[in-house]
Amino acid sequence: MVDTHAHLVHTDFDEDRGEAIRRARAAGVSGIINVGFDIASSRRAVEQAERYPGVFAAVGIHPHDAATWCDDSSRELEKLAVKISVVALGETGLDYHYEFSTRLEQMTVFRAHVRMARVTGLPLIIHNREADDDTLQILQDEADGEVEGVFHCFTSDRVFAHRCLDVGFYLGFTGIVTFTKSSELREIVSGVPMERLLIETDCPYLSPQGSRGQRNEPSRVVEVARTIAEVRSSSVEEVKEVTTGNALRLFPKMQPKESHLP
Ligand code: NI
Numbered sequence: 216m217v218d219t220h221a222h223l224v225h226t227d228f229d230e231d232r233g234e235a236i237r238r239a240r241a242a243g244v245s246g247i248i249n250v251g252f253d254i255a256s257s258r259r260a261v262e263q264a265e266r267y268p269g270v271f272a273a274v275g276i277h278p279h280d281a282a283t284w285c286d287d288s289s290r291e292l293e294k295l296a297v298k299i300s301v302v303a304l305g306e307t308g309l310d311y312h313y314e315f316s317t318r319l320e321q322m323t324v325f326r327a328h329v330r331m332a333r334v335t336g337l338p339l340i341i342h343n344r345e346a347d348d349d350t351l352q353i354l355q356d357e358a359d360g361e362v363e364g365v366f367h368c369f370t371s372d373r374v375f376a377h378r379c380l381d382v383g384f385y386l387g388f389t390g391i392v393t394f395t396k397s398s399e400l401r402e403i404v405s406g407v408p409m410e411r412l413l414i415e416t417d418c419p420y421l422s423p424q425g426s427r428g429q430r431n432e433p434s435r436v437v438e439v440a441r442t443i444a445e446v447r448s449s450s451v452e453e454v455k456e457v458t459t460g461n462a463l464r465l466f467p468k469m470q471p472k473e474s475h476l477p
Pocket residue numbers: 220222250306417
C-alpha cells in the first residue's frame with residue numbers, strides 16, 4: 216500500500232516518527248508521501264524523505280497558509296521541487312469553508328502551483344473544500360489538460376467526482392469513508408473506476424472509525440483499503456494492489472530505486 220497523503224512533518228510525530236514509519240511498514244505500507252503545508256514544513260518533508268526509506272515528499276503551500284506566500288515562495292518551492300525525493304506539488308488548492316486566508320490569496324497561490332506543475336511535470340495534490348467550481352476553473356485556465364494530480368480527501372458529491380475524473384484526475388479517500396455517517400461518500404467510492412482511486416490517511420488527522428479522536432498514522436491506511444473493498448465487494452488484496460499501482464503511475468518519481476517498494 217501507499218499512504219498518498221500523510222503529514223509526518225507535523226509536530227505530533229516528533230516523539231515517534233521513526234516508530235510510526237516502522238509500524239506502517241509492518242502493516243504493509245511500502246510508500247508514504249509526506250506532505251508539506253508551507254515552506255518550512257515542505258523543507259522538513261524533504262529532509263525526512265531523505266532520511267527514511269519509503270518516505271517521499273510533496274512540497275507546497277496549503278490554502279490555509281496562502282497568506283504566507285511572498286516573492287521568495289515560488290523560488291523556494293522550485294528549489295525543493297527538483298529534489299529526488301519530491302514526487303508531487305502540494306498540498307495546494309482552495310478552502311472556502313475556513314477561509315483562514317482570503318479567497319483571493321488562495322486563488323493566487325493555487326494558480327502559481329498549477330503553473331509550476333505544468334513547468335516541472337510534477338503531479339498536483341489538491342485540497343478542495345466547498346470550492347468545487349473555482350478549483351476546476353483554475354485548473355482549466357492554468358493547466359489546460361497538461362497537469363495530472365489527485366483531489367485528496369475527496370468529500371464532494373458524485374457529480375463533482377465525475378467532473379474530476381473527466382479532467383483525468385485521481386480521487387484520494389481517507390478514513391472519512393469509514394465513518395458511520397459517510398454512507399453517501401461510500402456510495403461515491405463504489406462508483407469510481409478502481410484505476411482512479413488512491414488511499415491516504417491525512418494523518419495526524421482523520422483517524423478511522425475504530426480509533427476516532429486518536430492521532431492518526433500511516434499504518435491505518437489499511438482501514439481505508441478495507442472499507443473500499445467492502446463497498447466494492449472486492450478483496451482487500453485487490454484494493455491494495457490496484458491503488459499501489461495507481462500511486463506509482465501518478466507519482467512516477469516513487470518508482471522503486473531500491474528494495475523498499477514492491
Ligand atoms: Ni493534508
